[in-house]
Amino acid sequence: MLHPLKSYFNFLWNSKNQHGVHSPFVYNLVTKCFYDTAKYTEYSTLKAYRNSLLANNETIEVIDFGAGSKVFKSTTRIISQIAKTAGISSKRAKLLFRITNYLQPNSILEIGTSLGLATSALSLGLEAKTNRAKLNKNAKITTLEGCTKTMAIAKNQCQIQNLNNIDFINTEFSSYLTTQNLQPTSYNPQPTTYNLVYFDGNHSKKATLKYFELLLPTITNDSIWIFDDIHWSKDMEETWEIIQNHPKVTVTIDTFQWGIVFFRIEQKKEHFVIRV
Template structure:
């Protein structure tokens, strides 16, 4: 906790808003997307999705996996408590919706479904601009994935393909040399090694318009180390640090710049 407080104070000291940004691409992203305060009808659906989980007091067996699909933790948890403590916050879900809506990705990969709170934002964001992006979401726990799948059906999110799998196993077996993902949301394993492994294995899928969103980049010293390595990678041109998230762009026409942005 002390580390995160220290990191947040450091973030506040260095963070800026759109007035300190001279990149037209980033300026437009901030003013037209991040700082868009207009109410959206999709926000009500996000709230309804969340509330349906918060009202669900069913107990399920939650299983987490280590490397090579090895189970390292299994326990029973109440769905409402998972939704309250482990899912994306309402504010972040709305921002993820806006990012998806603004950038209009046609293919999306989510690493870490949980109960699908972020997945619902990704789905609504693509659906609201008259397109339905193909969404693949990965979850290691069968029971958690099952509950998310029931939610997707209930809310008619029919462009989502839910995969129950250990993340690295799926990525190693995926045809990444021929696949591409316009947006990838990394929220499955908050360790330096896993984050960097996913980063390296998914590099063949990038295009000039790709955006990657890494969750909890200041969660721990090793996650901050992973974030620094990612920022310095030769193929990365623009990054945005919002404290909770790190956004990564690979736009070849952009000069290499790193922004620390208040949201």
């Protein structure tokens, strides 16, 4: 418990707002996206999705392939409690919506669906009415989840909210990534690419770095990767440091909860700690 608290105070000490950012790309991202105060109509859908889960007191048996939970001691869990304690917060769901809406990626991969709170934010970001002029109607989200029960709830909730740009895949993450067409070959020189990858499925150093390496062949100059809970543990902080120092990584942003990664070759290697 002391580790995240110490990490948070260290984050506050080192963090800046837009006035400490000298990169035009990052400055625009922070001012036009992170600090965007517009009241998007899609926020009401995010709220309805969350409230529906918070009102659901049914229990399910959860299969956890990741690093485990710091909150739950049993695999039998109440849906409302999962949404309240383990799901993405309302504030971060809105930020994820804005990031997706601002960057308009063509293809999204989410590693860890859970109850779909983040999935809904990604989906709405692609379909936001504010971006109809540049909306890519073929943009899709592929979301991976190892637990059948939580994925079924997420799929049902997304159908209720008419979020139809999502492919739900029940799988163990490493198995899926190692069997997909991610590596270029002489027969297929252009493998699958993802413009945005949201990593929220296994908060362990070994697994996160494995996903990172497996997905590197999919990057483009416009790719954005978001790693959840980078200060969750000492191991995750070490993972974040390794990712920052990778030669293909240029710009990284630490928002405390998330580590955001860019691969823009025109940018000099730079790290930002931003209060959001």
